[in-house]
Amino acid sequence: MRGWRLLTQAGAQVLGRSSGSLSAALPPPSGNRTNICLRGKNGTWWDEHLSEENVPFVKQLVSNEDKVQLASKLCPLQDEPWPIQPWEPGSSRVGLIALKLGMMPLWTKDGQKHVVTLLQVQDCHVVKYTSKENHNGKMAALHAGGKTASRFQLGLLPKQKVQIFRVTDNAVIKPGPPLYAAHFRPGQYVDVTGKTIGKGVEGIMKRWGFKGQPATHGQTKTHRRPGAISTGDVARVWPGTKMPGRMGNVARTTYGLKVWRINTKLNIIYVNGSVPGHKNGLVKVRDSKLPAFKDFCKNLPFPTYFPDRDEEELPEDLYDKNVWQSSEPSITFA
């Protein structure tokens, strides 16, 4: 298999190097085989030739550089941004990339309990702009990047996830400024896309929801099997028949999730219900495309929320009008 071949190649490289340079020092014990295959063809890792004192120094240096770079992008006014255009019916704006933190209960003022997912926006920046013609001819596209990742893990941009948002021409933003959670407001509806939790190979009852067979009444070794897979006349199995196989680890979207609350200080969005993906996974959040919520963004910050440009400071917590807050007294039905 291809994987085994890579491993043997990497192994041969290690052995070749160590036998060739007998006088040189052996690689540090952290340089095991798995590290080498992840680095690709050059077969080295970032701290191979650094001495022990220099490793923390380089780490500190790089993280300081990253912080300075991020901080310089925080003020888009210095960058001569593009003019902000007003909202028109039919325009769509950028979305965000957020991290799924977990889930929590939330109560409304009439005593109903709802469950919300917390999505935290960490270092979301607009990375690239592609005009209508370059992209696909219909709409312009903005690339937004998610969580900042370590420079040494990837060879590309230090962003863990980059997603494309199809945007109308009046909502384009010059690449650079960060996007905040206040881009969304409580009471609006969003669509959230994420990669579902991978379950590996699963049977048809879990994967496709088949009913299976009864547990008793004479069933011989048949409790979770599909039964018949095709008719007799066709004399073959239709392509695309539902069968066991790999389930999960696929991008899926949940539509029409209501935003209950936004924490502007920590950049957290509280979204109704559940969201595809595991905890600490990255998801793409954008305004809902459902026809019921068309043209919802007329009251929302367009093209996005710029903290230094707006006149008034937003409070730390923004709530939907129906949400019961913990500092309020207990609910009574008078």
Added chain:
Amino acid sequence: WHQGKGKTLPSVVCRPGRQQSTGPSEPGAFQPPPKSVIVDKRCLPGQETRFLSPEFIPPRGRTDPLKFKLERKEMLERRKVLCIPELYVGSILRVTTADLYASGKTSQFLGICIQRSGSGLGATFILRNTIERQGVEICFELYNPRVQEIQVVKLEKRLDDGLLYLRDALPEYSTFDVNMKPVSLEAGQEVPVNKLKVKMEPRPWSKRWERPKFNIKGIGFDLHLTEEQMKEAQKWSQPWLEFDMMREHDTSKIEAEIWEEIQASKNS
């Protein structure tokens, strides 16, 4: 005590209507007994019992600690409004909730706490009582806004952490008088442990309570099981579990952080 309208006192203005209790006017005058104010001593800001409710301790997992901090902030804010007393499995509680379909819009339930589960804002406890010879269990959420009052009628602990076996016990062990008066403890006294051994209904039970995985000490097994059956149950014991290092989870650092957060929120 009738209204002292007819009394003529030299230096006091005659007030119309009921005599107000504004302090002693004369050394011999009648002073009505002071109104007894029932104050829950455990919720006073001065009392420090150092009891950390188990729902504050986050479960083991790879969740971001920021999420638990946000939840704890909400829980502490709710605790400032509603006094949630220290409650153990085995104590008897009376809970008042807002109910849309009840007359007076509130409903009360008294029962013994048989289980506390969940962590964070969704923490729950189950109260059990027998009403007209029918066993009733209600699961309440600690931080639900419809809960208006949680009153501890009798604070005590039992030998076990879960009393689910009361479902298979004789009904007298789950029956409590709904109008029970609260039993108060002196301040500073430790929580009493009730070493009651419960008598059960004849077998089969809903769960095999004699098996070591439940680790139940509060049932009188000698009345219902023979020595052989007890030995048979020990076949399912897992003596290596107490030496399993992967199951060890030291929560002292997390608890220290949580105590600091509680102190900070009390001071603010």
